[in-house]
Amino acid sequence: MKPWFVLAVALTALAGLLSTSLEAAEVRAEQPDQPWLQVLQSPEATLQQKDAACSALKREGTARSVPALAALLRHPDLSHSARHALETMPFPEAAEALRAALARTTGLVQVGIADSLGKRGDKAAVPGLAGLLANGDTQVATAAAAALGRIGGPEAVRALQQAWAGPTQATPAVLADSLLRCGHGFLADGENAAAVDVFRTLVDGPEAGDLVRQAAFRRSVSAAGDLAPTVIAAAMREGDEVLQAAALQLTQEFRDSRMTDAMVALLPQVSGALQLGLIDNLGWRRDPAAGPALLALARQTNAPGRLAAVRGLGWVGDASAVAVLVETAADPDAELRKAARDALLVLHRGPVTQSLLAQLETGNKAVQAEAIQALAGRADTAAVPRLLELARSSPEATQTACFRALALLAGEPHLPSLARLVIEADTAATREAAQDALGTACQRVEARQHHLDVTPIVQGIAEHTHSPEARAALLAVGALLVDPQVRAVTLTAARDGEARVREAAIRSMCESRDPAFLPSLLALARDSSDVAYRALATRGYVRLVTDENASLDAKSRLARLREILAVAQRPEEQRVVLGGLAAVPDPTALALAVQLLEEPAIQAEAGRAIVQIAASLAGTPQPATEAALRKVWALTADPRLRQDIEAVFKQMHGMRGFLTDWQVAGPYGQDGKDYTALFDIAFPPETNRDEVAWKSMPTGTDPQRPWLLDLLKHLSGEQCVAYLRTHLYSEEAEPARIEFGSDDGLKVWLNGQVVHTHNTARPLTVGSDPVNVTLKPGWNTLLIKVTQNNLGWECCARLVRPDGSPLEGVRVEAGKTE
Amino acid sequence: MTSRRQFLRRTGGLFGAGVAAPLFVPTSALGRGGFVPPGERVTLGFIGVGGQGGGHLLGGAWTYLAGGYTARRDVQVLAVCDVWRERRDQACQRVNRHYADTLGQDNYRSCQACTDFRQVLDRDDVDAVLIATPAHWHATMAVMAAQAGKDIYCEKPTAVTVRESRAVLDAVHRYGRIYQAGTQQRSEYGGKFRLACELVHNGRIGRLQEIYAYREGGSIAWPTRFGPSQPVPGNVDWDLYLGPAPWLPYDGNTGAHRFDVGELNWGQHHYDIVQWGAQADTTGPVELFLHEGKSAYRYASGVAVYGMPYPGERVGMDGGVCFVGSEGRITVDRGDLVSDPPHLVREPIRPEDQRVYHADSHSGNFLECVRTRKPTICDAKVAHRSASALLLSGIVRVLRRPLKWDPERECFPDDEEANRLLSIAQRPPWRA
Structure with a gap:
């Protein structure tokens, strides 16, 4: 319910109660609460009107309105309404009214008034509330205790402590809570001694349960000021287990370094779980003062807290921790290994990079590998020069780690060196590792900068003095790039005198993601005398054509697939083309695949392509699709394919009756109006249809729900509405049922008459709103309005007979001119 | 107990x-x-x-x-x-x-x-x-x-x-x-929100100037209390449904958000990330106002927060936020993390960079903290300040005038009308 509705109710009330004279208007301007007071004082006003007046007085009421509100405090139905206004009024009169009512009420009404006095912090109410602690009504006594806790002060504490020690109906938990609050109040006022007295009663008293003791201890630590770390440490050393647990938790909450020092000093004095907890918390606090202590623990191989210490070192340690962390990262224990690796990724105090690089000089290969991995994970580009050196000279294991790191770290300035490593590699394995690193680095740099200086690669390929293997490796890297220089050098290399280079260039073209190679690939597939190249070229061509990044529409894809199909001579290549065809959701692609069904050598692949295309077209079932599927069914005995065909038929059957041909208009909205208000606001599609720019509504955007009209995807927006329109042609008057579902609200017109309204916010449920209608002979206009609160914005509509059976013979045409 | x-x-x-x-x-x-x-x-x-x-x-x-x-x-x-x-x-x-x-x-x-x-x-x-x-x-x-x-x-x-x-x-x-x-x-959504905030904290967009919260503030309002009544079905405890809300006759609506005004339901997701990105987890607005008719506020740092989408940006509606700095902007929601210029979000966070609390599983974080007694990634302090940002924005929506807020004392100084909207009376015997 909106505030303006409350206001409207009140104003409606006023209409019958107030004069509309100019004089009255002037009174309203000077005394904003006057109209509401008149409502409260009117014997004719209803409970509803008085409640609305109280709501308005919460905001606008002056001290003058207090008596009228006070008169309602004892009213069983309106006491809450009156408190709603009085509880937050800043005037002493409001408190006085509540105090007076407290003494004259009982039961829940009295409970509410006590609560309001407590929330006001009304110290003058303490005697009255204290008296209620002995009330026989548990709810009243408890409410009084709670209120006293909120108000606080010595008098309230005395009353509460008396009740705590003696008989009372107030629940002990609330009594204890109130004493805790009072103690906190003393703390806030700087009366620490008084606070400690209260807390001590609760900590030491056997009556308090574990929870209250713990809470009181927490507060008494706050009262200790600078001595808090000492108090916490003492509790951990000497307290019982409940206070120890509370103290351990507090070691996380006190953030200054004195707490860290106290914790470090405490470490050797406690044992077991407490010691482990302390170590864990030292890391959590991220105070570098804990670094030396955790480092010492991390160095002790069998220390029980080693794992926690290693975890924490990343946050509190410095470069001096690198050696132990790298060593631990190579530990056989998986948990320790992970903790150390994680720590190395965040360690940042001191010269960490230099320390990691120093680890590369140790003879331990496992340690070297961990240091390299850490440098890579830290995105530590300062390490690249040394990694390049090591990649050239190290044993294989270290070299492999270096190349992996270089793939992640090398920037554009390092590419020539990396290309040089590819060229100068002395073994095939090294060259392959260098090639992978170069390729990954190139792609990363290109993605970041949107351009790449490919000179090192182009020169490396073009330079005939380089080994054929090196040139071939660089050509493979070239396949990852889309660049005119790379394209040119690759085409040249495809005619190279050296067979290994030629082959590498052709393979690079065939594997390239550069669509400019399409004509070359088509020519290769058509003209090459080598069947392997023809197959590779066909595969590369189809891959580029069907690549989503190529952004080709279905028609263009199909045209290019026809071209390659025309030159595909062997069944192997034709199968590849069929694979591409299957990814084109278009009836023409289906027809082409049906033609290929006649070729026995590729019949199975054609059948699979047909089923795949039909599945993507299931949202708009057509006779041709059904016929194609039946043809495949007749030709195949493959149980899996038959199963798939059945699934597509089922999907198509499920689509029967759904109306998927629509036009859309919107979104429409108005400032300050939410979806519920917009439901009843008439926008142009309702009022002046000639002005509306109707557009075609896309369907089939969700393959799992092809009948869905996804307005969010198409229009986006919140707190708005959209309209959908279509036309239905019936030969004769036809009773029908339209089963709507919508997210959110829905209003439906058939031939200009509202036939359904549902102003709501909800997720879409198919068929949630069935609407029985009668179609008139000829064209019928169906208009729907869908509101949008937030998140999903969808709808669907299915046309069936009133009994739910299929309704055949109705033509649907969204674009028909009205 | x-x-x-x-x-x-x-x-x-x-x-x-x-x-x-x-x-x-x-x-x-x-x-x-x-x-x-x-x-x-x-x-x-x-x-x-x-x-x-x-x-x-x-x-x-x-x-x-x-x-x-x-x-x-x-x-x-x-x-x-x-x-x-x-x-x-x-x-x-x-x-x-x-x-x-x-x-x-x-x-x-x-x-x-x-x-x-x-x-x-x-x-x-x-x-x-x-x-x-x-x-x-x-x-x-x-x-x-x-x-x-x-x-x-x-x-x-x-x-x-x-x-x-x-x-x-x-x-x-x-x-x-x-x-x-x-x-x-x-915690969730692949760490996109965490990365966005860490990038902002580490100056990748320069000096943070504006934040677009995508949604306005929210508040609560009670409905008409004395309407027609329906019989309460035997399978629902209507009194417990209402709890601290005023007594209403049963009307069949036991929705989770029937008393919401504005963006009370979803807003906290957005303002939680606003607070995180603005490094304001222990504070809140100092002034609230309307911007193009929508709730807005400013932190003491001068960073302005607008309860609306960043103009023309499609990312952000799904729980998202757009951080605008002197050298670029970063927009994040549950599905996307984008920046202008685009490379800002591709630069890795480095060890020496400032980090935020890291958790990859919200439920996992909760359970781990129950065991270890450490604060969770969205503990009560964080939640209080995020909720306050949302609720204070709700108050400026109601009052439609500029407001000053003291985030330390948590009150509107010398503004009793606004202070009255900081609480509501609860139906006895319930009390928060």
């Missing part, structure tokens, strides 16, 4: 110091397939098992927790509670069925169905409660749960008034409870 096993869990259960696990479930439940022994599981009670609570409990289309808490091996659900009989009974049956199947013991029953949440709070063997009730109940239940010694997961909005929100923080702090708000964007 309090759960002794919770205290002991920290000092015993977690670190294996040999404190025996209480036998609150049969030892025969020590089950097959590596099921974690009951003594090491966190025991939960679910309060409200409708769409949201049911999703947390058992998983569902929307949830970020596959299979729900029930499917987690480190959890034992001991109670489910709802004012609707069918909901609680069905939820209870499904939980018990799951455990029976998992343990291979057909008659295994550990979960209890309750109508009144106080039955759950009274159980000494329940470590934590998950509150997914209608919004007007959240803060009151959270306060009562803290007073009962329970750790708390609470759905958003975590409170419907600023004073209630403060009451939750005070109670949680008073009793040392673990609290997590249902603002899971800090």
Whole structure:
């Protein structure tokens, strides 16, 4: 319910109660609460009107309105309404009214008034509330205790402590809570001694349960000021287990370094779980003062807290921790290994990079590998020069780690060196590792900068003095790039005198993601005398054509697939083309695949392509699709394919009756109006249809729900509405049922008459709103309005007979001119 | 009243110091397939098992927790509670069925169905409660749960008034409870929100100047109280549904957000990330105003926050935020993280960069913190300030005039009209 509705109710009330004279208007301007007071004082006003007046007085009421509100405090139905206004009024009169009512009420009404006095912090109410602690009504006594806790002060504490020690109906938990609050109040006022007295009663008293003791201890630590770390440490050393647990938790909450020092000093004095907890918390606090202590623990191989210490070192340690962390990262224990690796990724105090690089000089290969991995994970580009050196000279294991790191770290300035490593590699394995690193680095740099200086690669390929293997490796890297220089050098290399280079260039073209190679690939597939190249070229061509990044529409894809199909001579290549065809959701692609069904050598692949295309077209079932599927069914005995065909038929059957041909208009909205208000606001599609720019509504955007009209995807927006329109042609008057579902609200017109309204916010449920209608002979206009609160914005509509059976013979045409 | 096993869990259960696990479930439940022994599981009670609570409990289309808490091996659900009989009974049956199947013991029953949440709070063997009730109940239940010694997961909005929100923080702090708000964007969605905030904190967009919160503030308002009444069905406890809300005649609406105004439901997701990105988790606005008719505010740092989308930016509606700095902008929502210029979001965070609290699983973070007694990623302090940003924006929407706010004293200085809107009177006997 909106505030303006409350206001409207009140104003409606006023209409019958107030004069509309100019004089009255002037009174309203000077005394904003006057109209509401008149409502409260009117014997004719209803409970509803008085409640609305109280709501308005919460905001606008002056001290003058207090008596009228006070008169309602004892009213069983309106006491809450009156408190709603009085509880937050800043005037002493409001408190006085509540105090007076407290003494004259009982039961829940009295409970509410006590609560309001407590929330006001009304110290003058303490005697009255204290008296209620002995009330026989548990709810009243408890409410009084709670209120006293909120108000606080010595008098309230005395009353509460008396009740705590003696008989009372107030629940002990609330009594204890109130004493805790009072103690906190003393703390806030700087009366620490008084606070400690209260807390001590609760900590030491056997009556308090574990929870209250713990809470009181927490507060008494706050009262200790600078001595808090000492108090916490003492509790951990000497307290019982409940206070120890509370103290351990507090070691996380006190953030200054004195707490860290106290914790470090405490470490050797406690044992077991407490010691482990302390170590864990030292890391959590991220105070570098804990670094030396955790480092010492991390160095002790069998220390029980080693794992926690290693975890924490990343946050509190410095470069001096690198050696132990790298060593631990190579530990056989998986948990320790992970903790150390994680720590190395965040360690940042001191010269960490230099320390990691120093680890590369140790003879331990496992340690070297961990240091390299850490440098890579830290995105530590300062390490690249040394990694390049090591990649050239190290044993294989270290070299492999270096190349992996270089793939992640090398920037554009390092590419020539990396290309040089590819060229100068002395073994095939090294060259392959260098090639992978170069390729990954190139792609990363290109993605970041949107351009790449490919000179090192182009020169490396073009330079005939380089080994054929090196040139071939660089050509493979070239396949990852889309660049005119790379394209040119690759085409040249495809005619190279050296067979290994030629082959590498052709393979690079065939594997390239550069669509400019399409004509070359088509020519290769058509003209090459080598069947392997023809197959590779066909595969590369189809891959580029069907690549989503190529952004080709279905028609263009199909045209290019026809071209390659025309030159595909062997069944192997034709199968590849069929694979591409299957990814084109278009009836023409289906027809082409049906033609290929006649070729026995590729019949199975054609059948699979047909089923795949039909599945993507299931949202708009057509006779041709059904016929194609039946043809495949007749030709195949493959149980899996038959199963798939059945699934597509089922999907198509499920689509029967759904109306998927629509036009859309919107979104429409108005400032300050939410979806519920917009439901009843008439926008142009309702009022002046000639002005509306109707557009075609896309369907089939969700393959799992092809009948869905996804307005969010198409229009986006919140707190708005959209309209959908279509036309239905019936030969004769036809009773029908339209089963709507919508997210959110829905209003439906058939031939200009509202036939359904549902102003709501909800997720879409198919068929949630069935609407029985009668179609008139000829064209019928169906208009729907869908509101949008937030998140999903969808709808669907299915046309069936009133009994739910299929309704055949109705033509649907969204674009028909009205 | 309090759960002794919770205290002991920290000092015993977690670190294996040999404190025996209480036998609150049969030892025969020590089950097959590596099921974690009951003594090491966190025991939960679910309060409200409708769409949201049911999703947390058992998983569902929307949830970020596959299979729900029930499917987690480190959890034992001991109670489910709802004012609707069918909901609680069905939820209870499904939980018990799951455990029976998992343990291979057909008659295994550990979960209890309750109508009144106080039955759950009274159980000494329940470590934590998950509150997914209608919004007007959240803060009151959270306060009562803290007073009962329970750790708390609470759905958003975590409170419907600023004073209630403060009451939750005070109670949680008073009793040392673990609290997590249902603002899971800090943990989930592949860390997109975390990365966005870390990039902002580390100056990748230069000096932060503006934040677009995509949604306005929110507040609560009670409806007409004395309308026509329908008979209350036997399968719903209408009085408990209303709780601290004013008494209303039954009208069939037991929705979770029927009293919401503005963006009370979703807004806290957005403002939580606004607060995180602005490094304002311990503070709040200093002035509130209207910007192009929408709620807006400014922090003491000068950063302005607008309750509207960044003009022309498609990313952001799904729980998102757009941070605008002197050298670029970063927009994030559950689906996308984008920047202008685009490379800003591709630059990695480095070890020396400033980091935020890191958690990759919201439920995992909650359970880990219940065990270790560390604050959660969205603890009561964070939730209080995020909720306050939303609720204060709701107040400026109501008053339609500029306001000054003191985030330390948490009041509108010398503005009694605005201060009156910081709280609402609750229906007895409920109090937050």
